[in-house]
Amino acid sequence: MTARLGIITGSEMEISRILEGTREERVGTPFGDPSSSVQIGLIEGKEVAFLYRH
Numbered sequence: 001m002t003a004r005l006g007i008i009t010g011s012e013m014e015i016s017r018i019l020e021g022t023r024e025e026r027v028g029t030p031f032g033d034p035s036s037s038v039q040i041g042l043i044e045g046k047e048v049a050f051l052y053r054h
Contacts, residue, residue, distance in 0.1 A: 024037045
């Protein structure tokens with residue numbers, strides 16, 4: 001994953017309306033794997049990663 005900005009959000013946020021060119025990645029951390037995959041895409045040309053918490 002190469003995104004420089006990460007946003008942790010609830011499941012109600014509809015990122016598909018603002019995110020372009022999305023892809024999904026599974027990531028691991030020293031604290032364990034997140035409950036969902038990370039959605040990565042572009043907002044105004046900047047790569048952003050979203051992680052849903054719900």
